[in-house]
Amino acid sequence: MKSDDFTTANCNRKLIGARYYAFGGGISSPRDRHGHGTHTASTAAGNIVHNASYYGLAIGTAKGGFPGSRIAAYRVCGPAGCKGSNILAAFDDAIEDGVDVLSLSLGSSSGYGPNFQRDPVAIGSFHAIEKGIMVVCSAGNDGPRKGSVVNVAPWILTVAASSIDRDFQADITLGDKTVIKGGGINFGELQKSPAYRLLYGISAKGNSTYYGEIDARNCIPSALDPNKVKGNIIVCENTRIMYTAKQKLAGVKRLGAAGMIFVSDNVRSVASSSGSFPMASVNQEDGEKIISYAKTESNPMATILPSVSVTQYKPAPVVAYFSSRGPSFATKDILKAMTFCKPDVAAPGVAILAAWPDKDSVVKLAGKNPPHFYIISGTSMACPHVSGLAAMIKSQNPNWSPSAIRSAIMTTAIQTNNIKKPITTTTGSLATPYDYGAGEVTSSPLQPGLVYETETIDYLHFLCNIGYNLETIKIIASTIPTDFTCHANPEPNSISNMNYPSMAISKFDGKEVTISRTVTNVEDSETVYTASVEAPDGLEVSVIPNKLEFKENENKLTYQVKFRSDGGLVDDVFGAITWSNDRYRVRSPFVVSS
Numbered sequence: 001m002k003s004d005d006f007t008t009a010n011c012n013r014k015l016i017g018a019r020y021y022a023f024g025g026g027i028s029s030p031r032d033r034h035g036h037g038t039h040t041a042s043t044a045a046g047n048i049v050h051n052a053s054y055y056g057l058a059i060g061t062a063k064g065g066f067p068g069s070r071i072a073a074y075r076v077c078g079p080a081g082c083k084g085s086n087i088l089a090a091f092d093d094a095i096e097d098g099v100d101v102l103s104l105s106l107g108s109s110s111g112y113g114p115n116f117q118r119d120p121v122a123i124g125s126f127h128a129i130e131k132g133i134m135v136v137c138s139a140g141n142d143g144p145r146k147g148s149v150v151n152v153a154p155w156i157l158t159v160a161a162s163s164i165d166r167d168f169q170a171d172i173t174l175g176d177k178t179v180i181k182g183g184g185i186n187f188g189e190l191q192k193s194p195a196y197r198l199l200y201g202i203s204a205k206g207n208s209t210y211y212g213e214i215d216a217r218n219c220i221p222s223a224l225d226p227n228k229v230k231g232n233i234i235v236c237e238n239t240r241i242m243y244t245a246k247q248k249l250a251g252v253k254r255l256g257a258a259g260m261i262f263v264s265d266n267v268r269s270v271a272s273s274s275g276s277f278p279m280a281s282v283n284q285e286d287g288e289k290i291i292s293y294a295k296t297e298s299n300p301m302a303t304i305l306p307s308v309s310v311t312q313y314k315p316a317p318v319v320a321y322f323s324s325r326g327p328s329f330a331t332k333d334i335l336k337a338m339t340f341c342k343p344d345v346a347a348p349g350v351a352i353l354a355a356w357p358d359k360d361s362v363v364k365l366a367g368k369n370p371p372h373f374y375i376i377s378g379t380s381m382a383c384p385h386v387s388g389l390a391a392m393i394k395s396q397n398p399n400w401s402p403s404a405i406r407s408a409i410m411t412t413a414i415q416t417n418n419i420k421k422p423i424t425t426t427t428g429s430l431a432t433p434y435d436y437g438a439g440e441v442t443s444s445p446l447q448p449g450l451v452y453e454t455e456t457i458d459y460l461h462f463l464c465n466i467g468y469n470l471e472t473i474k475i476i477a478s479t480i481p482t483d484f485t486c487h488a489n490p491e492p493n494s495i496s497n498m499n500y501p502s503m504a505i506s507k508f509d510g511k512e513v514t515i516s517r518t519v520t521n522v523e524d525s526e527t528v529y530t531a532s533v534e535a536p537d538g539l540e541v542s543v544i545p546n547k548l549e550f551k552e553n554e555n556k557l558t559y560q561v562k563f564r565s566d567g568g569l570v571d572d573v574f575g576a577i578t579w580s581n582d583r584y585r586v587r588s589p590f591v592v593s594s
Helices: 036-045 084-097 120-130 214-219 245-255 265-269 282-295 379-396 402-411 454-467 470-476
Strands: 015-020 050-056 057-063 071-075 101-104 135-139 157-162 166-174 180-184 196-200 232-237 259-263 278-282 301-304 308-311 343-349 354-357 373-376 503-505 513-521 527-534 542-545 549-550 556-564 573-579 585-592
Touching: 015 084, 015 282, 036 101, 036 354, 036 379, 050 354, 050 373, 057 166, 057 308, 057 354, 057 373, 071 084, 071 214, 084 120, 101 120, 120 135, 120 454, 120 470, 135 196, 135 214, 135 402, 157 402, 166 278, 166 282, 180 282, 196 282, 196 301, 232 245, 232 282, 232 301, 245 259, 259 282, 265 278, 265 301, 278 282, 282 527, 343 379, 343 573, 343 585, 402 585, 454 470, 470 513, 527 542, 542 573
Parallel strands: 015 071, 101 135, 135 157, 157 343, 196 232, 232 259, 259 278, 503 585
Antiparallel strands: 050 057, 166 180, 166 301, 166 308, 180 278, 354 373, 513 556, 527 549, 527 573, 542 556, 573 585
């Protein structure tokens, strides 16, 4: 679509389409005004670019998830947000344009709930799936709160965010020669020696009677005395979250500080940029050391060095603190059971380097040329990694359905990090399917061995089984078979029996529950797979049969999984069913909740 700053001449063999949607105002061009769309598009499908970096940080060769794919951009977001009418119109156009994969790094807030008949992403993606188009969405950034995941429709592939084996470190040197490895991205130019007064926020408190000591410790701007702050490095806590780290940084900078040290486990785990202002984030343990030094020394001094990139960082991946968590439930009035565990998988979403618009003055350093690339974090960054992977699988297997592609990605995911231990969250706790679904994506989906295929009719029955009537389902689905009806009395566990790559049983009372799954052999060869079970203590899990023998003209086989517990369950428990032969390992996680 043409606009004052965009014509068909701007398209090429990579960018083959660009549309914009103006309902709600504020959108008059397909061009990205924010950077988010550019960043995610290049992550999914960007060409290979050598010597890419953000002003020298994270320097290396950048490329998208599948550089061989082309991009059609549909701009639905503007100053007023992402209007549902724009999203639905873009889905319609994308379907008509014949895209293969749709990547949506957007979604409702976690409090909105999975009301599929009112969710434009759920409705639009159902229409896409009906046409054989893969839809990949971000899980949301409202973690680590339980049940915060969004885009939970079973016809969507939902992606959580994890870290990569790279860290951005900004060393803090104290006057006693102690060196603390802080984090974040800063291009400050302070002296290398600790020549600046180090001031704990409470020591910079102003005379206001409205703001107390806690406000000063947290560097609430109005709680600080500008005369005390000016020229010093200020140490700020993060126990008052009514102000973000960015707001506190802006306030301290405005008051004339020489630099800022921000104490927060979460902020330390996700590198954010403070530009040319010297800022370093530290975890709580290191923060206590710095605060103790600032309080006990008669003349505490410090300096903050500019950031450097550290590669082969361990452990990685780690599930990001902000990544929204499962489980996914239907709304309370229709709550019957979980059928699957969302998110589906995790992918790199922390401190990701990708393309950025040149006209964005916020990321540009004074006196320097535009960086062309920028580093940001979010499940928005994780989503296009998987979208690119899905496009690669589609190119190699053009006849595969979206559910087969999703299955290939999920069942080949890994659960161990680069120190050969189980993947954890940022707090160090073991990650569960509520955190990362089936695990961290790998390049193995090109050869998954077996896949779980889900048909459109299965999704229609799912909507019936969670309580929707036919009239409501017609709001979501574009076409419904004329003979389709919702069963008046669906079978027990009918939701859990949907042929999904993960499994979930809810309201489990310990009595035996049986669910079934069907797998398709996609390797076109006779083979035998054997089942193995990872089950928690107190839960008996058996697979029947425990061997699947695929013959020349028989590529689909069905098995059952039985769950039983003598003592019942106190909390949600997790495990997995894995089918293996001499070449492939096909893993499906399960969750059982009381």
